[in-house]
Amino acid sequence: MGEVLFPRMAVIGCGLIGSSVILAAREAGCVGEIIVADLSEAHRARIVELGYADKVTGDIAEAVAGADLVVFAVPVLAMGEAAKAAAPAMKPGAIVTDVGSVKGFVAQALMAALPDTVFIVPGHPIAGTEHSGPDAGFAELFQSRWVILTPQPRQDDAYLEAVSQLSEFWRALGANVELMDDRHHDLVLAVTSHLPHLIAYNIVGTAADMEEVTQAEVMKYSAGGFRDFTRIAASDPTMWRDVFVANKEAVLEILGRFTEDLQALSRQIRWGESDKLFELFTRTREIRRGIIAAGQESAEPNFGRDRGKH
Amino acid sequence: MGEVLFPRMAVIGCGLIGSSVILAAREAGCVGEIIVADLSEAHRARIVELGYADKVTGDIAEAVAGADLVVFAVPVLAMGEAAKAAAPAMKPGAIVTDVGSVKGFVAQALMAALPDTVFIVPGHPIAGTEHSGPDAGFAELFQSRWVILTPQPRQDDAYLEAVSQLSEFWRALGANVELMDDRHHDLVLAVTSHLPHLIAYNIVGTAADMEEVTQAEVMKYSAGGFRDFTRIAASDPTMWRDVFVANKEAVLEILGRFTEDLQALSRQIRWGESDKLFELFTRTREIRRGIIAAGQESAEPNFGRDRGKH
Numbered sequence: 001m002g003e004v005l006f007p008r009m010a011v012i013g014c015g016l017i018g019s020s021v022i023l024a025a026r027e028a029g030c031v032g033e034i035i036v037a038d039l040s041e042a043h044r045a046r047i048v049e050l051g052y053a054d055k056v057t058g059d060i061a062e063a064v065a066g067a068d069l070v071v072f073a074v075p076v077l078a079m080g081e082a083a084k085a086a087a088p089a090m091k092p093g094a095i096v097t098d099v100g101s102v103k104g105f106v107a108q109a110l111m112a113a114l115p116d117t118v119f120i121v122p123g124h125p126i127a128g129t130e131h132s133g134p135d136a137g138f139a140e141l142f143q144s145r146w147v148i149l150t151p152q153p154r155q156d157d158a159y160l161e162a163v164s165q166l167s168e169f170w171r172a173l174g175a176n177v178e179l180m181d182d183r184h185h186d187l188v189l190a191v192t193s194h195l196p197h198l199i200a201y202n203i204v205g206t207a208a209d210m211e212e213v214t215q216a217e218v219m220k221y222s223a224g225g226f227r228d229f230t231r232i233a234a235s236d237p238t239m240w241r242d243v244f245v246a247n248k249e250a251v252l253e254i255l256g257r258f259t260e261d262l263q264a265l266s267r268q269i270r271w272g273e274s275d276k277l278f279e280l281f282t283r284t285r286e287i288r289r290g291i292i293a294a295g296q297e298s299a300e301p302n303f304g305r306d307r308g309k310h
Numbered sequence: 311m312g313e314v315l316f317p318r319m320a321v322i323g324c325g326l327i328g329s330s331v332i333l334a335a336r337e338a339g340c341v342g343e344i345i346v347a348d349l350s351e352a353h354r355a356r357i358v359e360l361g362y363a364d365k366v367t368g369d370i371a372e373a374v375a376g377a378d379l380v381v382f383a384v385p386v387l388a389m390g391e392a393a394k395a396a397a398p399a400m401k402p403g404a405i406v407t408d409v410g411s412v413k414g415f416v417a418q419a420l421m422a423a424l425p426d427t428v429f430i431v432p433g434h435p436i437a438g439t440e441h442s443g444p445d446a447g448f449a450e451l452f453q454s455r456w457v458i459l460t461p462q463p464r465q466d467d468a469y470l471e472a473v474s475q476l477s478e479f480w481r482a483l484g485a486n487v488e489l490m491d492d493r494h495h496d497l498v499l500a501v502t503s504h505l506p507h508l509i510a511y512n513i514v515g516t517a518a519d520m521e522e523v524t525q526a527e528v529m530k531y532s533a534g535g536f537r538d539f540t541r542i543a544a545s546d547p548t549m550w551r552d553v554f555v556a557n558k559e560a561v562l563e564i565l566g567r568f569t570e571d572l573q574a575l576s577r578q579i580r581w582g583e584s585d586k587l588f589e590l591f592t593r594t595r596e597i598r599r600g601i602i603a604a605g606q607e608s609a610e611p612n613f614g615r616d617r618g619k620h
Contacts, residue, residue, distance in 0.1 A: 136611070187522055191520060192535065196539055197535050205593065206501075210501060219597070221502040237588050241587045244579050252576065255576055257519075261519075269562060269565075280515050284510075284518070297615070298615040302613075303615040305613040306450070
């Protein structure tokens, strides 16, 4: 067990990420008491059954009262309301963070709602699975993954100390920590996460709507590549709807580039420019090698999903 | 060991699929002698080292002489030349098949090149990994995967018997067999395999070309979704170039639908039509459940790639 960094942590929203934060923090021994607030009665009942928290409540203000660290782990568009409910009960000097996939929007929402006696340090763990809810969480989710913190442009010692403490918290959970401007975060994630999800949702929708090819055929022959896309297209619909509303500009910008490139590719196919296809298909191999070398992906064929067959 | 279906099998081209056919057929005990032809000297040397075959040659005619089953496992555009080289040495009554991802094009190429004393039954195993070459093969690759055979429109007993024998061969290798018209095959696979590969190659290319986001950032933060696409974008460039040349019409047709749908989605984001986004994101979850239920995908979160972390 490591050092207790926060005597009392409140987690607001206990889905995949909220429950994983709790399990990882417990395993690391870096927090004392853990209080969970969740607005869903079904979630609360399940969290009590799973024994994740010292206290489970539907009242956000009750949860944050006396907490040294408050982690908002609700969908991006729900952050503002959750912060408003928390505001009156916040302990002065508390560190407030979140796990939302869009940072500019969330920073605005938290700053508008919360008193300036707390230290707001927005954050985003680049980790997850396609599963949702309190049962989906696991303590190892953040191991070797990156957490991006997007601090406010403040240079006072108390704030810098809060950023440093929060960084230490995430490192205790097994993550690597990076600091970034929130605007840049939102652009980087539009490329590495938001566009991939949009494309995956779209291709699965296109395949489902074919008349000449049945859904049964799509499923049967999905091992040809399609099934890879269905994983992220099975992610939580509320979370992802919110991401596309809250990061509209960056997503549309990146989507525009993707579409341009796709049109060029389409034209190359139509005109039989096979050298250009070959050149692209060769170049893209390198990127995967880089990701594996960076420890962010399994080197096994088929993600290791066939491991049981060998 | 099962029954020997073919006393002598020739495999032309010994990459991922060719070598897996050999290993699976050996394990099943359903072939006698195995002869391999490969035009690459490096491949041939490696195949000898791996001990896959009873004989390894660079001469296709030599390989097919006396073979009861000939499996062409070369890239789609190379099928015609390989078949021409094999033609003079073909044993009358031999069954000839292939493993190419496009069936109409390959059927034409094989029929144009080969004598009508052999039985041509084109085929396509819907199985693979992102790795290439003789070292990438493994005996279990076809377990519970589908193999689509696209027989010619012939109803004579001898031909139907050949189709039946080839079906039995694939089932001995662990696969499920389906018969299909080659035109329909090429449309179905454009949806479940060719478009997914095109999209994956394209998004990896788009991400690599960003100016504001570095390649190092793309790699570091790829666990947000991007890394899933890099697997199929690391597939063999020659094979995939050939697929897009040989299945141009079907690919462009499906790509047109995908692009229309993507434009509608882009418009929904621009105008904040979040209900429509939510509706799509909910619908796409079902497709993955169907694929898992059909035994074509791992039910574990993240494809089970994090298994070591639990």
